[in-house]
Amino acid sequence: MSTTTVAHDEVHHDHPSGIMRWLTTTNHKDIGTMYLTFSLVMFLVGGAMVLGIRAELFQPGLQLMNPDFYNQLIGVHALIMIFAALMPAATGFANWMIPLQIGAPDMALPRLNNWGFWLLPPSAILLTLPFTLALFGIGDGAIATGWTFYPPLSVQGGIGVDFAIFAVHLLGVSSVMGSINIIVTLFNMRAPGMTLMKMPMFAWGWLITAFLLVATIPVLAGAVTMLLTDRHFGTHFFDAAGGGDPIMFQHLFWFFGHPEVYILLLPVWGFIPQILQTFSRKPMYGYKAQVYSLWAIGALAVVVWAHHFFTAGMPVPALLYFMYSTMAISLPLAVLFFCWIKTMWKGSMTFETPMLFAVGWIILFGIGGLTGLVLADVAADAQYHNSYFVVAHFHYTLFAGGIMGIMAGVYYWLPKMTGNMYDETLGKWHFWLTAISFNLTFIPQFFVGLAGMPRRIPDYALQFAEFNMISTIAAFALGLSQLLFVYVIIKCVKGGKKATDKVWEGAEGLEWTLPSPPPYHSFTEQPVIK
Amino acid sequence: MVRGIDVHYMEPVDNTDSLKPKTKAELESANAKLAKKMVWVAAGSLLFAFALVPLYDVLCSITGLNGKTNNEASTLTKAKVDTSRNVTVQFTSAVMPGLGWNFYPKQASITLHPGKIETVLFEAKNITGQVVVGQAIPSVTPGIASVYLKKVECFCFVNQSLKPGETKVMPLRFFIDPALPKDVSEMTLSYSFFEATKK
Numbered sequence: 001m002s003t004t005t006v007a008h009d010e011v012h013h014d015h016p017s018g019i020m021r022w023l024t025t026t027n028h029k030d031i032g033t034m035y036l037t038f039s040l041v042m043f044l045v046g047g048a049m050v051l052g053i054r055a056e057l058f059q060p061g062l063q064l065m066n067p068d069f070y071n072q073l074i075g076v077h078a079l080i081m082i083f084a085a086l087m088p089a090a091t092g093f094a095n096w097m098i099p100l101q102i103g104a105p106d107m108a109l110p111r112l113n114n115w116g117f118w119l120l121p122p123s124a125i126l127l128t129l130p131f132t133l134a135l136f137g138i139g140d141g142a143i144a145t146g147w148t149f150y151p152p153l154s155v156q157g158g159i160g161v162d163f164a165i166f167a168v169h170l171l172g173v174s175s176v177m178g179s180i181n182i183i184v185t186l187f188n189m190r191a192p193g194m195t196l197m198k199m200p201m202f203a204w205g206w207l208i209t210a211f212l213l214v215a216t217i218p219v220l221a222g223a224v225t226m227l228l229t230d231r232h233f234g235t236h237f238f239d240a241a242g243g244g245d246p247i248m249f250q251h252l253f254w255f256f257g258h259p260e261v262y263i264l265l266l267p268v269w270g271f272i273p274q275i276l277q278t279f280s281r282k283p284m285y286g287y288k289a290q291v292y293s294l295w296a297i298g299a300l301a302v303v304v305w306a307h308h309f310f311t312a313g314m315p316v317p318a319l320l321y322f323m324y325s326t327m328a329i330s331l332p333l334a335v336l337f338f339c340w341i342k343t344m345w346k347g348s349m350t351f352e353t354p355m356l357f358a359v360g361w362i363i364l365f366g367i368g369g370l371t372g373l374v375l376a377d378v379a380a381d382a383q384y385h386n387s388y389f390v391v392a393h394f395h396y397t398l399f400a401g402g403i404m405g406i407m408a409g410v411y412y413w414l415p416k417m418t419g420n421m422y423d424e425t426l427g428k429w430h431f432w433l434t435a436i437s438f439n440l441t442f443i444p445q446f447f448v449g450l451a452g453m454p455r456r457i458p459d460y461a462l463q464f465a466e467f468n469m470i471s472t473i474a475a476f477a478l479g480l481s482q483l484l485f486v487y488v489i490i491k492c493v494k495g496g497k498k499a500t501d502k503v504w505e506g507a508e509g510l511e512w513t514l515p516s517p518p519p520y521h522s523f524t525e526q527p528v529i530k
Numbered sequence: 531m532v533r534g535i536d537v538h539y540m541e542p543v544d545n546t547d548s549l550k551p552k553t554k555a556e557l558e559s560a561n562a563k564l565a566k567k568m569v570w571v572a573a574g575s576l577l578f579a580f581a582l583v584p585l586y587d588v589l590c591s592i593t594g595l596n597g598k599t600n601n602e603a604s605t606l607t608k609a610k611v612d613t614s615r616n617v618t619v620q621f622t623s624a625v626m627p628g629l630g631w632n633f634y635p636k637q638a639s640i641t642l643h644p645g646k647i648e649t650v651l652f653e654a655k656n657i658t659g660q661v662v663v664g665q666a667i668p669s670v671t672p673g674i675a676s677v678y679l680k681k682v683e684c685f686c687f688v689n690q691s692l693k694p695g696e697t698k699v700m701p702l703r704f705f706i707d708p709a710l711p712k713d714v715s716e717m718t719l720s721y722s723f724f725e726a727t728k729k
Contacts, residue, residue, distance in 0.1 A: 218572050226580075251586065
């Protein structure tokens with residue numbers, strides 16, 4: 001590629017085939033496909049773990065596993081879903097779609113891109129390997145602290161903690177590299193005439209995500225490194241006996257951890273409006289208002305972290321500050337909700353699968369947001385902290401708001417990526433099964449949480465039995481429904497009705513001007529935006 | 531590319547950065563430059579994470595945010611006892627895992643005037659068969675009161691070593707700074723003993 005001029009790039013198709021193609025590829029579409037495939041596989045792995053958790057919670061008492069293994073499943077489920085399923089899915093879309101949406105021939109730093117992906121499989125292995133090692137009598141299993149690594153438990157834990165620390169290091173390096181690549185691409189590679197305020201909303205969502213990642217992932221890396229030196233090299237960062245403070249870890253962790261929530265959601269807030277405008281057949285409402293709201297949320301995200309541990313002890317002025325600043329996030333978010341609804345208002349709407357997911361997403365993510373406001377209230381949080389109410393809340397934001405949003409994107413762009421239409425009937429089945437079983441899984445958890453059932457404990461009081469039984473049955477239905485999702489994707493990749501270039505009648509944007517599937521090298525001549 | 535400059539010169543446009551055509555080499559060097567900047571940002575935030583450790587300590591010792599008391603001997607300079615109010619100080623104790631001691635305060639609480647020096651006693655007993663060294667870590671609730679609890683003498687200033695079966699009664703001499711906010715009339719001083727034997 002380096003020897004030819006930009007205009008002649010499309011004649012060079014001498015990339016290696018077979019496994020070497022995927023190992024050495026620097027093509028944004030190949031890398032995007034690898035990210036999305038990896039994400040889907042890890043989504044199923046993390047899902048299988050949580051089915052183990054739900055099976056244990058089917059009845060009160062301990063039936064299937066000892067509490068330590070239960071704790072390992074909880075922590076690894078969360079780490080996998082966050083770092084290996086949701087984040088790579090968003091990065092996969094970024095790789096596939098950002099160059100197509102901004103009229104760029106590829107990502108700005110293709111080799112870095114390849115490296116960023118290939119750090120992921122080793123870190124997934126690091127996370128899950130301790131389970132296997134324990135079978136051979138090495139160590140005592142995976143990290144059992146929950147995904148938050150709180151000391152002193154994480155300082156006392158077994159080798160699973162060390163594995164998880166190194167996995168987080170690798171995942172962090174990978175995310176930072178991916179983010180730098182996206183920032184550089186968006187600033188330097190836009191088609192002539194595409195000003196920042198003409199960028200597609202998905203590009204905006206990712207730009208802010210990328211800045212948040214570059215600013216906060218290193219703080220997590222620093223915090224877990226301190227944990228590592230506390231564990232093995234005699235430092236006392238979090239050891240009270242040596243003058244350290246375990247609460248400080250919570251500050252460091254959530255300084256990363258709260259922005260992380262928006263890192264997971266901002267890309268989705270980017271492409272959902274695009275889906276809404278496509279299937280409402282009218283322009284996106286309030287483009288500028290949405291961009292400014294995304295920025296406002298990105299900025300507020302880094303100054304509200306301590307609401308995750310109100311009950312750890314804080315002076316009243318600090319409690320009030322973190323309560324009010326957290327609640328302030330609901331204002332730009334309300335602007336976004338208004339814009340999403342106004343985009344659909346009086347539109348010629350049709351409800352293909354991506355639109356079903358997008359509309360369902362607005363409602364379910366709205367529930368997640370509103371229950372978050374309850375938890376942001378210091379007085380209420382004292383009651384609901386560490387209860388199943390919290391579990392239900394963050395699954396409404398991260399499963400409905402994150403993963404169901406990603407699914408909307410998958411159905412929206414799958415015909416563009418594969419060139420084939422997916423099976424619309426099965427897609428609709430997948431949506432309804434997912435939406436219904438999701439609600440049946442988590443609505444009972446709100447109830448048991450309000451009644452006082454604590455999270456992260458494998459046993460519970462008898463009065464919670466019925467709700468937990470409903471939740472477990474629905475969780476298995478939710479898990480099995482995702483096999484349908486896998487089937488629809490495989491079927492679509494293998495064949496089906498040919499997709500047109502535009503795919504959707506109301507689709508707007510540069511990616512829909514290319515053939516479906518787009519050629520291996522696209523936009524080698526950049527389009528000019530008027 | 532000269533052509534690019536010409537176009538730019540002849541017909542000025544509103545968005546100069548995105549309409550300027552770039553050669554491949556220009557683009558690659560611009561990409562590398564911006565990427566390097568972002569690496570510096572990432573390195574800066576890693577540094578920031580470690581800088582937060584001393585920052586956190588300073589912030590806490592000024593504000594008492596985490597209930598830590600000043601672990602150095604204070605002297606009562608302005609010997610002005612505020613007899614107009616009483617403050618109740620409660621004492622609790624904890625022994626952390628790994629330390630084979632019994633440890634408890636000899637009195638549950640005392641009530642005193644701010645500015646008056648009082649002595650209270652704690653008792654520790656080594657119930658193991660070895661010499662064990664422990665370190666007591668204090669914490670005050672509410673956190674805001676912690677900076678007003680001043681210690682003249684405390685067993686927590688240094689490590690304590692107990693021989694097998696030895697019992698030790700340890701004094702704490704302290705006073706409450708009269709500047710304590712008026713709305714605080716009660717506080718709890720908690721000591722956790724940690725194992726500090728050199729291995």
